[in-house]
Amino acid sequence: MKNFVYIVTDRNRNSLHVGMSADLIKTLEFYKQMPNLFFDSSQQLSRLVYFEEFRTEEQALSRFKLISRFTRSQKEKMIRSCNPDWIDLTIGLDFENVVMQKKLDTQVKMSFIGMS
Template structure:
Protein backbone atom coordinates (compact mmCIF):
# COMPACT_ATOMS: atom_id res chain seq x y z
CA UNK A 1 0.00 0.00 0.00
CA UNK A 2 1.54 3.36 -1.03
CA UNK A 3 2.22 5.93 1.65
CA UNK A 4 -0.10 8.89 1.70
CA UNK A 5 1.56 12.09 0.61
CA UNK A 6 0.78 15.15 2.72
CA UNK A 7 0.59 18.76 1.61
CA UNK A 8 0.72 21.88 3.77
CA UNK A 9 0.81 25.55 2.91
CA UNK A 10 1.59 28.77 4.71
CA UNK A 11 -0.19 31.65 3.06
CA UNK A 12 -0.68 35.39 3.25
CA UNK A 13 -3.97 37.06 2.39
CA UNK A 14 -4.42 40.77 1.83
CA UNK A 15 -7.22 43.27 1.54
CA UNK A 16 -7.14 45.92 -1.18
CA UNK A 17 -5.83 48.34 1.46
CA UNK A 18 -3.11 45.77 2.29
CA UNK A 19 -4.26 44.54 5.68
CA UNK A 20 -2.52 41.18 6.06
CA UNK A 21 -3.50 37.76 7.42
CA UNK A 22 -1.13 34.80 7.76
CA UNK A 23 -2.36 31.23 8.04
CA UNK A 24 -1.46 27.57 7.57
CA UNK A 25 -3.57 24.82 6.00
CA UNK A 26 -3.52 21.36 4.43
CA UNK A 27 -5.87 22.49 1.62
CA UNK A 28 -4.99 25.89 0.23
CA UNK A 29 -7.91 25.99 -2.21
CA UNK A 30 -10.50 25.01 0.38
CA UNK A 31 -9.13 27.35 3.07
CA UNK A 32 -8.81 30.32 0.73
CA UNK A 33 -12.35 29.68 -0.52
CA UNK A 34 -13.57 29.82 3.08
CA UNK A 35 -11.90 33.19 3.59
CA UNK A 36 -13.45 34.45 0.35
CA UNK A 37 -16.93 33.63 1.65
CA UNK A 38 -16.45 36.42 4.22
CA UNK A 39 -18.18 34.63 7.09
CA UNK A 40 -19.55 37.30 9.47
CA UNK A 41 -17.63 37.71 12.70
CA UNK A 42 -14.27 36.63 11.33
CA UNK A 43 -11.20 38.83 11.14
CA UNK A 44 -10.83 38.32 7.39
CA UNK A 45 -14.48 39.24 6.76
CA UNK A 46 -14.33 42.32 8.96
CA UNK A 47 -11.40 43.75 7.01
CA UNK A 48 -12.23 42.20 3.58
CA UNK A 49 -9.01 40.18 3.60
CA UNK A 50 -9.49 37.56 0.91
CA UNK A 51 -6.86 38.08 -1.80
CA UNK A 52 -4.21 35.35 -1.80
CA UNK A 53 -0.95 37.22 -2.38
CA UNK A 54 1.68 34.71 -1.20
CA UNK A 55 2.02 31.03 -0.31
CA UNK A 56 4.68 28.41 0.39
CA UNK A 57 4.39 24.61 0.16
CA UNK A 58 5.61 22.21 2.86
CA UNK A 59 5.66 18.44 3.03
CA UNK A 60 5.79 18.27 6.81
CA UNK A 61 3.27 19.89 9.14
CA UNK A 62 5.89 20.86 11.73
CA UNK A 63 7.83 22.78 9.09
CA UNK A 64 4.69 24.63 8.03
CA UNK A 65 3.76 25.51 11.61
CA UNK A 66 7.27 26.76 12.32
CA UNK A 67 7.25 28.93 9.18
CA UNK A 68 3.82 30.37 10.02
CA UNK A 69 5.04 31.33 13.50
CA UNK A 70 8.20 32.84 12.02
CA UNK A 71 6.25 34.99 9.56
CA UNK A 72 3.82 36.16 12.23
CA UNK A 73 6.75 37.56 14.19
CA UNK A 74 8.17 39.45 11.22
CA UNK A 75 7.67 43.18 10.89
CA UNK A 76 5.09 44.45 8.43
CA UNK A 77 7.93 45.73 6.22
CA UNK A 78 9.53 42.26 6.10
CA UNK A 79 6.20 40.68 5.12
CA UNK A 80 5.65 43.24 2.36
CA UNK A 81 9.17 42.64 1.04
CA UNK A 82 8.53 38.87 0.96
CA UNK A 83 5.26 39.31 -0.94
CA UNK A 84 6.72 41.77 -3.42
CA UNK A 85 9.69 39.51 -4.13
CA UNK A 86 7.37 36.93 -5.76
CA UNK A 87 4.22 38.98 -6.42
CA UNK A 88 5.25 42.60 -7.01
CA UNK A 89 1.79 43.71 -8.19
CA UNK A 90 -0.08 41.96 -5.35
CA UNK A 91 -2.19 39.96 -7.80
CA UNK A 92 -4.76 37.55 -6.35
CA UNK A 93 -3.13 34.14 -6.84
CA UNK A 94 -6.28 32.17 -5.99
CA UNK A 95 -7.25 31.64 -9.64
CA UNK A 96 -3.83 30.13 -10.40
CA UNK A 97 -4.23 27.32 -7.85
CA UNK A 98 -4.72 23.65 -8.70
CA UNK A 99 -4.87 20.74 -6.26
CA UNK A 100 -1.94 18.31 -6.63
CA UNK A 101 -2.56 15.41 -9.00
CA UNK A 102 -3.98 12.45 -7.10
CA UNK A 103 -4.82 14.60 -4.08
CA UNK A 104 -8.05 13.75 -2.34
CA UNK A 105 -8.82 16.41 0.17
Protein backbone atom coordinates in the same frame (compact mmCIF):
# COMPACT_ATOMS: atom_id res chain seq x y z
CA MET B 1 -0.13 15.50 2.36
CA LYS B 2 0.79 19.08 1.51
CA ASN B 3 0.96 21.88 4.03
CA PHE B 4 0.85 25.57 3.25
CA VAL B 5 1.83 28.81 4.90
CA TYR B 6 0.10 31.77 3.31
CA ILE B 7 -0.58 35.47 3.57
CA VAL B 8 -3.96 36.96 2.71
CA THR B 9 -4.88 40.61 2.57
CA ASP B 10 -7.85 42.86 1.90
CA ARG B 11 -8.31 44.75 -1.35
CA ASN B 12 -6.67 47.88 0.10
CA ARG B 13 -3.70 45.95 1.53
CA ASN B 14 -4.37 47.34 4.99
CA SER B 15 -4.32 44.00 6.80
CA LEU B 16 -1.93 41.11 6.35
CA HIS B 17 -2.87 37.77 7.86
CA VAL B 18 -0.43 34.86 8.07
CA GLY B 19 -2.02 31.43 8.18
CA MET B 20 -1.29 27.75 7.86
CA SER B 21 -3.44 25.13 6.18
CA ALA B 22 -3.37 21.57 4.89
CA ASP B 23 -6.05 22.44 2.32
CA LEU B 24 -5.32 25.85 0.84
CA ILE B 25 -8.26 25.81 -1.59
CA LYS B 26 -10.73 25.02 1.19
CA THR B 27 -9.24 27.72 3.42
CA LEU B 28 -9.44 30.32 0.66
CA GLU B 29 -13.01 29.30 -0.07
CA PHE B 30 -13.80 29.93 3.61
CA TYR B 31 -12.23 33.40 3.48
CA LYS B 32 -14.22 34.32 0.36
CA GLN B 33 -17.52 33.01 1.74
CA MET B 34 -17.04 34.31 5.26
CA PRO B 35 -19.61 36.96 6.07
CA ASN B 36 -18.32 40.39 6.91
CA LEU B 37 -18.77 39.86 10.61
CA PHE B 38 -15.74 41.83 11.70
CA PHE B 39 -14.94 44.02 8.71
CA ASP B 40 -16.67 45.81 5.88
CA SER B 41 -16.15 44.39 2.39
CA SER B 42 -13.08 46.53 1.70
CA GLN B 43 -11.39 45.04 4.76
CA GLN B 44 -12.36 41.42 4.16
CA LEU B 45 -9.30 39.19 3.87
CA SER B 46 -9.93 37.65 0.47
CA ARG B 47 -6.73 38.02 -1.57
CA LEU B 48 -4.02 35.40 -1.45
CA VAL B 49 -0.78 37.30 -2.05
CA TYR B 50 1.81 34.78 -0.85
CA PHE B 51 2.11 31.09 -0.09
CA GLU B 52 4.69 28.38 0.43
CA GLU B 53 4.19 24.63 0.24
CA PHE B 54 5.78 22.15 2.66
CA ARG B 55 5.96 18.38 2.83
CA THR B 56 5.44 18.10 6.56
CA GLU B 57 3.27 19.86 9.09
CA GLU B 58 6.35 20.43 11.28
CA GLN B 59 8.13 22.34 8.48
CA ALA B 60 5.03 24.43 7.82
CA LEU B 61 4.53 25.16 11.52
CA SER B 62 8.13 26.26 11.91
CA ARG B 63 7.87 28.62 8.93
CA PHE B 64 4.46 29.88 10.11
CA LYS B 65 5.89 30.79 13.50
CA LEU B 66 8.80 32.60 11.87
CA ILE B 67 6.71 34.61 9.39
CA SER B 68 4.17 35.45 12.09
CA ARG B 69 6.91 37.27 13.99
CA PHE B 70 7.93 39.32 10.94
CA THR B 71 7.22 43.03 10.96
CA ARG B 72 4.80 44.35 8.36
CA SER B 73 7.78 45.69 6.40
CA GLN B 74 9.42 42.26 6.33
CA LYS B 75 6.18 40.62 5.18
CA GLU B 76 5.74 43.21 2.43
CA LYS B 77 9.31 42.67 1.25
CA MET B 78 8.76 38.90 1.15
CA ILE B 79 5.50 39.31 -0.80
CA ARG B 80 7.07 41.74 -3.30
CA SER B 81 10.00 39.39 -3.91
CA CYS B 82 7.71 36.91 -5.67
CA ASN B 83 4.51 38.89 -6.24
CA PRO B 84 5.56 42.50 -6.96
CA ASP B 85 2.08 43.57 -8.12
CA TRP B 86 0.29 41.90 -5.21
CA ILE B 87 -2.01 40.01 -7.59
CA ASP B 88 -4.50 37.53 -6.14
CA LEU B 89 -2.74 34.18 -6.48
CA THR B 90 -5.94 32.17 -6.23
CA ILE B 91 -6.18 32.67 -9.99
CA GLY B 92 -3.03 30.60 -10.44
CA LEU B 93 -4.44 27.88 -8.24
CA ASP B 94 -7.41 27.56 -10.61
CA PHE B 95 -9.54 28.38 -7.58
CA GLU B 96 -12.77 29.19 -9.40
CA ASN B 97 -12.73 25.96 -11.44
CA VAL B 98 -11.97 23.85 -8.37
CA VAL B 99 -14.84 25.45 -6.44
CA MET B 100 -17.22 25.07 -9.39
CA GLN B 101 -16.21 21.41 -9.80
CA LYS B 102 -16.90 20.78 -6.10
CA LYS B 103 -20.35 22.35 -6.49
CA LEU B 104 -21.06 20.26 -9.60
CA ASP B 105 -19.90 17.10 -7.84
CA THR B 106 -22.22 17.88 -4.94
CA GLN B 107 -25.14 18.51 -7.30
CA VAL B 108 -24.49 15.23 -9.12
CA LYS B 109 -24.35 13.35 -5.81
CA MET B 110 -27.58 14.99 -4.63
CA SER B 111 -29.27 14.14 -7.94
CA PHE B 112 -28.07 10.56 -7.69
CA ILE B 113 -29.34 10.26 -4.13
CA GLY B 114 -32.70 11.68 -5.22
CA MET B 115 -32.96 9.05 -7.96
CA SER B 116 -32.48 6.14 -5.54
